Amino acid sequence: MASPLKVCIVGSGNWGSAIARIIGDNARTLQHIATTVKMWVFEENINGRKLSDIINTEHENVKYLPGYKLPENVVAVPKLSDAAMGADLLVFVVPHQFIRKLCDEMVGCVSARARGITLIKGIYEGPEGLRLISDVIREKMEIDVSVLMGANIANEVAAEKFCESTIGDLSKNLSAVLVKRIHDFQSSVSCIESFTSFSKCVFLFCLLVKNIVAVSAGFCDGLQCGDNTKAAVIRLGLMEMITFAQLFSKNGVVSTSTFLESCGVADLIATCYGGRNRRAAEAFVRTGKSIEVLEKEIFNGQKLQGPATSAEVYRILQQKCLVNRFPLFTAVYQICFEKRPVQEMISCLQSHPCDM
Numbered sequence: 001m002a003s004p005l006k007v008c009i010v011g012s013g014n015w016g017s018a019i020a021r022i023i024g025d026n027a028r029t030l031q032h033i034a035t036t037v038k039m040w041v042f043e044e045n046i047n048g049r050k051l052s053d054i055i056n057t058e059h060e061n062v063k064y065l066p067g068y069k070l071p072e073n074v075v076a077v078p079k080l081s082d083a084a085m086g087a088d089l090l091v092f093v094v095p096h097q098f099i100r101k102l103c104d105e106m107v108g109c110v111s112a113r114a115r116g117i118t119l120i121k122g123i124y125e126g127p128e129g130l131r132l133i134s135d136v137i138r139e140k141m142e143i144d145v146s147v148l149m150g151a152n153i154a155n156e157v158a159a160e161k162f163c164e165s166t167i168g169d170l171s172k173n174l175s176a177v178l179v180k181r182i183h184d185f186q187s188s189v190s191c192i193e194s195f196t197s198f199s200k201c202v203f204l205f206c207l208l209v210k211n212i213v214a215v216s217a218g219f220c221d222g223l224q225c226g227d228n229t230k231a232a233v234i235r236l237g238l239m240e241m242i243t244f245a246q247l248f249s250k251n252g253v254v255s256t257s258t259f260l261e262s263c264g265v266a267d268l269i270a271t272c273y274g275g276r277n278r279r280a281a282e283a284f285v286r287t288g289k290s291i292e293v294l295e296k297e298i299f300n301g302q303k304l305q306g307p308a309t310s311a312e313v314y315r316i317l318q319q320k321c322l323v324n325r326f327p328l329f330t331a332v333y334q335i336c337f338e339k340r341p342v343q344e345m346i347s348c349l350q351s352h353p354c355d356m
């Protein structure tokens with residue numbers, strides 16, 4: 001029999017800790033997964049104690065997922081190379097701005113037969129233009145990388161409420177590491193649907209900018225516009241996401257069926273109603289404080305991806321003279337970073353071209 005798969009979770013934030021609960025439970029019950037799951041923790045001092053020590057003694061990530069226990073077989077490891085060494089499956093789940101540096105630190109510790117799966121939302125803007133995070137990891141670490149995306153608000157997953165995800169390009173054996181099995185739940189189910197070989201690039205390019213739309217939805221909530229306006233934001237935002245995918249994905253072909261997966265429209269809706277980006281943008285309107293200040297005040301170390309993604313996308317749209325084709329993305333950037341009045345969000349919706 002092949003030796004059990006060793007899993008390392010690279011990240012231990014809100015989503016990293018929620019997925020660690022699922023992976024840890026699976027590792028205890030599935031024979032093909034090694035029981036001990038290593039979770040890399042960006043070390044922090046919490047009231048005089050190391051976060052990794054707290055996790056390993058109290059089995060709870062008190063900073064990023066308070067109130068939910070982690071399985072005891074999930075072991076917090078503060079040194080990245082120690083966590084990654086010998087892993088067969090690396091689960092990448094850190095805010096996108098840190099991934100390149102972390103990959104650099106891991107090179108040489110990970111065997112060529114290891115596989116990766118990324119749960120990271122966001123896009124990398126490099127000298128050569130916009131890149132998928134999965135491509136960045138693949139190239140830097142020279143391993144195969146799959147993707148898990150979906151309407152997955154971490155606290156709801158941790159609370160074991162029903163949700164779906166989409167996994168691209170991962171074998172059934174490896175997907176099982178991340179799938180919460182239905183019979184584990186009494187009254188609610190978390191179910192992850194797995195399929196392979198869909199047009200990965202297209203869905204990723206569209207999906208990774210959905211957090212910009214969530215910021216726009218939050219602006220509307222802050223302005224108390226109501227659900228009709230928010231529905232317009234979601235519709236127009238989706239149109240821009242599709243156009244973006246058409247322009248920036250490698251083959252430029254968009255399969256509408258991909259947008260109907262959990263990783264498409266479902267994630268967009270979940271984020272526009274329940275996500276952190278939405279909440280921060282609403283507070284931005286109500287308080288007049290900057291996004292940077294609100295991130296610190298409200299989220300206690302958790303990182304927002306939407307405003308940063310809007311800046312990355314705006315720069316590339318400017319370079320390619322495409323700003324006029326993305327009024328909603330552009331308005332979000334300008335309101336967040338150029339002190340444009342938030343009411344411009346509404347005029348942007350009113351004058352948005354129907355035909356993209």
Ligand SMILES: NC(=O)c1ccc[n+]([C@@H]2O[C@H](COP(=O)([O-])OP(=O)(O)OC[C@H]3O[C@@H](n4cnc5c(N)ncnc54)[C@H](O)[C@@H]3O)[C@@H](O)[C@H]2O)c1
Nearest residue numbers: 012013014015016042093094095098120121153154302303
């Ligand atoms: N939270 C969710 O509901 C959710 C759901 C689906 C996907 N995601 C995506 O998952 C990814 C990770 O998000 P999260 O919610 O787990 O993280 P988070 O925003 O909760 O936490 C921030 C993490 O970054 C770490 N960190 C801080 N400074 C660092 C540094 N200099 N270098 C490396 N790490 C540092 C912190 O220790 C912490 O673990 C993001 O791309 C996010 O969009 C999040």
Ligand SMILES: O=P(O)(O)OC[C@H](O)CO
Nearest residue numbers: 150151152153275276277
């Ligand atoms: O809380 P947000 O805004 O980072 O969004 C969370 C997830 O992406 C929802 O699937």
